[in-house]
Amino acid sequence: MDFILNEEQAILKGSVARFSADLRAAMDKKTVTAADRWGRYADMGLLGLPFDEDFGGFGGGGVETMIVAEEMGRHLLADPYVPVVVVAGRLLADHCSEEQKAYLLPRVADGSLIxxxxxxxxxxxxxxxxxxxxxxxxxxxxxxxxxxxxxxxxxxxxxxxxxxxxxxxxxxxxxxxxxxxxxxxxxxxxxxxxxxxxxxxxxxxxxxxxxxxxxxxxxxGRGGAIARRAEEFGVAALAGEAVGAMSAVFDMTVEYLQTRRQFGVPIGKFQALQHRVVDMRVALELARSIAAGAAIAADLDNAQERRRIISAAKVQVCRSGRYIGQQAIQLHGAMGMTDEYGAGRYFKRLLVLSSLYGDADHHLERFVSASQYDEGGALVA
Amino acid sequence: MKFAFSAEMEIFRDEVRAFIREKLSPETRRRVEEGRRLDKADYVQWYRALHAKGWITPGWPKEHGGTGWTALQRYIFEEEVALGAAPPVTAGINMIGPVLIAFGTEEQKRKYLPAMRQGDLWWAQGFSEPGSGSDLASLATRAVLDGDAYVVNGTKIWQTQAHYAEMMFALVRTKPDVKPQEGISMMLIDMKSPGLSIHHIKTIDGGQELYQCFFDNVRVPVANLVGEDGKGWSYAKFLLGFERHGIAGIGLAKRQLNRLKRLAASETSDGRPLIEKPRFRDRIATLEIELLALEYTSIRLLQEGEGKGPGVESSLLKIKGTELRQEIFEMLSEVVGPYIIPYDNDVVRSGWGHDEPVGPDYAATLASNYLDSRKISIYGGANEIQRNVLAKSILGL
The missing domain is CATH 2.40.110.10 (Butyryl-CoA Dehydrogenase, subunit A, domain 2)
Known part of the structure; x- marks a missing residue:
């Protein structure tokens, strides 16, 4: 396994991070409509990510998708990128006739068709x-x-x-x-x-x-399999988005523990809270690594291996996301329950991400069925 | 990002795997796989083979017999050694070896390093005391200079296999009236010194590998002082922070998870293989997913940290790696149902021999292994201490 981004990917990450932060700032000032936002994605070229250059895209794979999704998650961008570009986009690119592709893909890429x-x-x-x-x-x-x-x-x-x-x-x-x-x-x-x-x-x-x-x-007649393959790309992308959201709400929590004072000290001085933060960090690192694994696996031809890793990622991301979200609310005390404070927004996004395209139980079942063992207990690939 | 390791790394992995298959005694491998206790001969045979191949001290600088491997190669090596059921390398090689190379005198290097490379020199670690566990700086064993030797009095505890050890590297207090950390020195103590006695401590798994050592006016030559008097604390920190690429124990966890799956496939519940029982199967699958996530995390942190020194991530990997392994051992304690209850310490060591086994043959070691596994979240810095360390780096408070 190689988890290091190549040069193009690192550049993409930097520019998507800036794009997402700017878009978040504009959303907070309420100066952009949904249509404006979608137009900005198109201008960045992000709506054509999975398509060939001929169709206005840049031929991105699972890793590029993860990079975009993670930044969207970190900044809570509210646009339907994963359903439209990742799931529908992949399905169209893989199953349309050439004629349909020539009409549809450039229009998805320029934002005129959702x-x-x-x-x-x-x-x-x-x-x-x-x-x-x-x-x-x-x-x-x-x-x-x-x-x-x-x-x-x-x-x-x-x-x-x-x-x-x-x-x-x-x-x-x-x-x-x-x-x-x-x-x-x-x-x-x-x-x-x-x-x-x-x-x-x-x-x-x-x-x-x-x-x-x-x-x-x-x-x-093969629509179930077609939809499932497209949704696999979506699951891998959601894992990346969830990691972005977890990472942001984790950072918020750390900052809160450093600044909120009770009993004359920052509450982060208390060991009961310190150890909780460590366990959140462990959950975050596990989710981050396996989401990266799923992003790489999303492009594998070996269906069993692909399904096994993508479903493993969804299980881990659901678990880590629930834990980090719940603990973030808890460690913020009553502030965590207020609607104006950001932790709750991440918590709700993580709830949606864990319930979309299969929850932890659903993917545990898929993981098991993709993990067939011989009598010696070894994996039969 | 790529799904596989590079072709060079896969070739390297195959080479390590082939070496273990060829050179590790089948008897030792069987004992490790079955979770039985090892004799000194098991270790010695394996260390000789490692020495002959030049692979016994991979982490040492190349001019002192290191392999010059990359961090990833060392990770792969440690994973394969664990998967291949080889005995672990002794504390001396990964702990005192690097300290002597960095801070030892020429004479110390000449005297000890070649013997360690040959796998002949066995070390005991003399850090903890009955009153100093996690709070190591409170240690009270004293060393007073008297002519050309220090006179040591006190006690050290939790030495693994002290009965095999020729030497001990110990932290002792040479200056009583300075800050606790500043009065500590590191010295090398001959286990045959007059006044040094060892007493074994029986552990909950029935094992007899742990010892307490007592020092009654033990004379340690000044030549055996490591580095400077009063600098022992910084050498100990250097030693404990030494790169530990395999700290998550991925290979160990994989081997035990495979054992769990194998046994769960041969055990039955209501006439079906236990592994097919949804409640049991889902728990195994959950552990397997966490292990996959931890394996990726180990590799990712290694790759991200390439070229940098060891960071706080080793605490993270230690916490999760030990907790996960403990969960696997816990499930191993459940896999044979009521046959976890019969327990005979001689059978744990040597098997049933000519007697008819009570229950499945593989059941005999499972309780011992589960009991023994409780130590892994305690030794090497208790997981609560690891959490303190990690919290400090996250919160900076």
Missing amino acids: VVPAFGEPKSRYSLSRVATTAVPSKDGFVLDGRKAVVLSGAAANLLLVTARLSGEVGDEDGIGVFLVPGDLPGVTRRPVLTVDGREAAEIVLDGVRVDKTAALGTL
């Missing part, structure tokens, strides 16, 4: 194969019916990537398609909801939505 994944359903929890939404072939395309749950930025998006069942039973791995659905098509109803961390999501009803044949992406 595409979001709409994989989850009210009863699917984290499974990508428990798809009850149906896609019935029609004369010139498909008719979609069903509901999609907790679609992040689902109301603001121009295009939805909808998984729908062509054949088989709910829960079957095969028989699922991925469809590109314009958000304003007749029959699409989007109910916007606020998220716990102050962002936007939508519950979406599809009622007799007619799409044409070209709306179906990738190998028809």
Whole structure:
């Protein structure tokens, strides 16, 4: 393993760190709208990260994605970068026709098209194969019916990537398609909801939505696997974002312990609190290392190895994130409970990140199934 | 960032692995794997092999017999040695060796370093005392200059394998009326000195490897003083801060986790392999994930710190590495169910021999190993002290 950034990556990190700090400052002054913010990402070239240069991108991989996501997490940037660029972006780049790519990718990269994944359903929890939404072939395309749950930025998006069942039973791995659905098509109803961390999501009803044949992406019937691969990139990115958030709230906590005085001394003088801070730091370092591992693994061809490390990362990041977030609130005392103070905002973001694209239990299960052992207990790769 | 180590490092790893497979006695390997106690002969055979290969003192400067390896090579070496179930290198090589090289007299270097490189010279560490554990600077063993020798009186405790040791490196108080740290000197004491006696301390695992040493007017030649009188504290800090690339014990943890999985695959619960029982399986998987995160952390901190001296991260790695290993040993104590209860100290040492085993053969050492594992968060600076050290560097208060 090599955890050192190469020169280009180090430069990217520096410029994304400055970009994110500036954007955060503008957000705090309330001088930017969501559209302005998205435009700034486009100007930086970040919206084309996973795409080839031909399509307005720079061909970034898992590590470049982690670098961007970590800075977003550190500065609590509220934009749907991971769903749009990482998950939807990867899926489009890997499964669109050349014609579709030529139209879609430059528009995602310049910010004019917002595409979001709409994989989850009210009863699917984290499974990508428990798809009850149906896609019935029609004369010139498909008719979609069903509901999609907790679609992040689902109301603001121009295009939805909808998984729908062509054949088989709910829960079957095969028989699922991925469809590109314009958000304003007749029959699409989007109910916007606020998220716990102050962002936007939508519950979406599809009622007799007619799409044409070209709306179906990738190998028809393999939509579960297609969505899962795209979501793996998303999990690796979320791990990086969570590390950024953990690192920021850890720094806030350290500063608070250095300055808050009780009993005539900074509270960081008390051993009960010192040891807690050390355990937070240990949790942070573990999360940071395995998130980096997941970023590297995201580009591996070996599916079993990739899944094993990415799911391990999600488990560790969920655990570290919960611990660091909870202890940050605790060590800030009542201040930690106030809405104006920043610790709570990180805490809420970490809650969302741990519940998105599979929680710790879900990924522990995936980790176990990717870790097959022979009778001697050795890993069968 | 890359997923694999470089090809050179993989070749190096293969070379280390092949060497261990070829040169480590199969009997010693079996004893280490089964968690049995080792005899001096186990160590000696392995040290001779390391010496012949020139690999016994990797951390020493090259002109004194070091290998000149990079930090990553040393990490890989230590991991493979642990994975390959070889005995650990003695305290002397990684502790007093570097101190003598840095601060010893020419005569001391000539006298001790070659013997250490051959694996022939065994050292006891004389730091702790009954009244001085974490607060080491409070140590009370006194040394008074009398002609060409110091006269030492007092006691030292927690020497591992003092019965094998020819020499001890000890911290003693030579100046009683200065600040506690400034009155301490380091000296080399012949274990056969008149007035020096050793008494073994039986530990909770039934082991007899720990000793207490008593000094009754023991004469130590002035030539055995290390560096300057009164500077012992700084030499001890140098020695304890010496680069420890393997401090997280990743190889050790991996070997025990593999043992846990192997045993959990052969044990059954309700007619199914224990490893398939979701509650047990999930706990193993959780440990495995933490170990992966810690392994990446060890390597990352090593790479980020390349070229710099050891930092406070060694405290972090020590804390997490020992706690994780203790959790693995705890699960190993559960894997055989009620067969953790029968316990025979002779069987722990030598196996059942001609007797029919009580329970599975591998059960006999698990209780001993679990009990013994409780020490790892205590020795080498208790984890609470490590947390104090780390907190100080984080908070700066």
